[in-house]
Amino acid sequence: MAAGFDPSGRLPAVFTTPGTSSFTEFLSLAAPDLLPGRRPLPVGASADVSPHATTIVALTTADGVVMAGDRRATMGNLIASRDIEKVFAADAYSLVGIAGTAGVGIELMRLFQVELEHYEKIEGAMLSLHGKANRLATMIRNNLGAALQGLAVIPLFAGFDVDAEDPAHAGRIFSFDIAGGVYEEKGFDAIGSGSLFAKSALKKRYRDGVSLDEGVRLAMEALYDAADEDTATGGPDLTRRIFPVVMTATAEGSRRLTDDEAAAVAEEVVRGRMENPGG
Amino acid sequence: MAMQFYASPEQIMRDRSEYARKGIARGRSVVVLTYEGGVLFVAENLSTALHKVSEIYDRIGFAAVGRFNEFENLRAAGIRHADLRGYSYDRRDVTARALANAYAQTLGAIFTEQSKPFEVEICVAEVGARPERDELYRLTYDGSVYDESDTGTIAMGGQAEAISEVLRGSHRPDMSLQDALRLAVRSLGSVGGEGGQPRRLEAGQLEVAVLDRRRTGRTFRRITGAALTGLLTAQEGEGEGEAAAEEPATGEAAGAPEVAGPGSSPADKSPGGVDPTAGGEA
Incomplete structure (x- = not known):
C-alpha cells in the first residue's frame, strides 16, 4: 500500500491539517520515504553506477527565455541513452533542465513540478519566479549528502517573470551549486560537461535583445559546439532523427518546440557547419 | 450530580442532520452540469x-457549499490526496471515484464521531475523454455519496431542490457551453427573488469554471472578466435555445485572464510518460 493512505479509507489527519502549501513539507509528514535525500546511502563513492545527463543551455531573449538540452546520457565511457529528455516545463511559465545523475535529477524535477502545481492549486496563485528558484535551491541542498558521494545533480532554471515591469526583460535564468546556492545569470548560461564549450560559443554570438527565433538558433549552435568538443554531449542525430529538446517560456506560457520544428533548426545548423565547421 | 438525560441514537443523528442541513441551506447555491465540451461549475459568489x-487535478474539479473553513479544509485535503497519488503512481491513476470515496469516509467519520458535523455539501466531478465518461459525485454532510453521472446535473445549497428541478427540466449532455451557462444562471436565479419572481444574476455575482474536455494536462479553467461578460451578454441578445456562436465563446473562455494560468503546457505531463500530443501545444 502506498504511503499516506489510511486503511479505513478516510483521509488521514495529516491531510486535513491546515498550514502548508508546500508539497515537499506535506510529503515529509505523510510519506517521508518518497522524498529524495532522505535515503541512507552506502559508504563510498557511487559515481558511474548510473547514467549521467549532460549539457543544457539557456538564454534570455526579447520575448522570454529559451532552454535546450542534448539527448545523450552516459555511463563512464558508454552511451547509456541517446534519446533521454533533460529539459522540462516546470510549470506554465518556467523551464528546468538537469545535469548530473539522471535518476536523481528526474526524480527531483518531478517533485519540483508537483511542488509548483500544488502551491498554485492550494493558494490559488502562482509562486513568484524567484520563489520558485529558491524552492528548487532547497531541494538541491537536501541532496548534498548524496552529491558528495558522487550522485550530484545540478539544475538550470529559467522562466518568464509575469510580474516584471518591462516585458522585454522578463526572461530570467538561475543557476545553482550542489550546496544549494542560487545565482541569477545575465543573458545566458549552461550546465553539464559540455557547458564550457556551449558558453564559449554563446559568449561570441549572444547579443542582448535577440528575438525568440534567433535565440533558438543560438541555443542549437551552442549545443552543436558542445557536442563537437565533449564526448558526453550528443549532437543532432540525423540518421535516427533525434534532435535536441528545445523549450521556450514567454508571455504565452511555456512550450516545447515540436520535433519537426527542432529538426528544421538543427538541420539548418548542420548545413551551416558543412560549409564552415567552426560555425 | 447533574441529571443525565437519555437521548436515543436516532435522536442524536436527527439533531445533527438538522443542524447540518440548516447551516447548508443558509448559503448561496452552486450548480454543476455537464455540457458537450466538459463539465461546467457555476456558483453564486x-x-x-x-x-x-x-481545481483538484488534471481532470477533476471540486465545488462546495456551506461553511467556508470546513470545505476549504476538505478541498486542501483533496488536492494533497490527488497530488500524492499522482506523484507515487502516475497522473492517470488519480480518479474522482477514489477521491469521492475518501471524502465519504472522512465526512461519515466526522458525522458519527464528532459532536458537531461538517455543515458542507460537496461535489467532485471528473471530465472524461467522451461525454458518457463524465463522472459527477455529490457528497453530503453525513458521508452519503450520490452518483449523478447519469443525470449530469447537481444543485447544492439553499433551495437545491427547486434549482435542481429547473436544471433537470432543460439539461441535455450535448448542450453548448453558452446554453449550459445560460441554463445554470437561470436555475440559480429561479429562487430567492422577491415574491417568487426570478432574479437576474450579473457576472460579478458569479464564479464560473469549466473542466475542458478538449485540453490535455490540466483541464480546469476559470471563466472570468470579459470572457464571462461576453457569454452572459450574448445570452440576452439571443433567443432562448439558440446555439449559435458557441465556438467563439468557447475559445474566448479558454483565453480568459485567470488565476489558474495556462496549465496545458507539457509541465502537466509526468516526465516519466511524456505525452506527444502535449508537445506542440502553445
Missing part, C-alpha cells in the same frame, strides 16, 4: 478571492 469552485 460575491467574493473573487474566496472560491467555492476549485
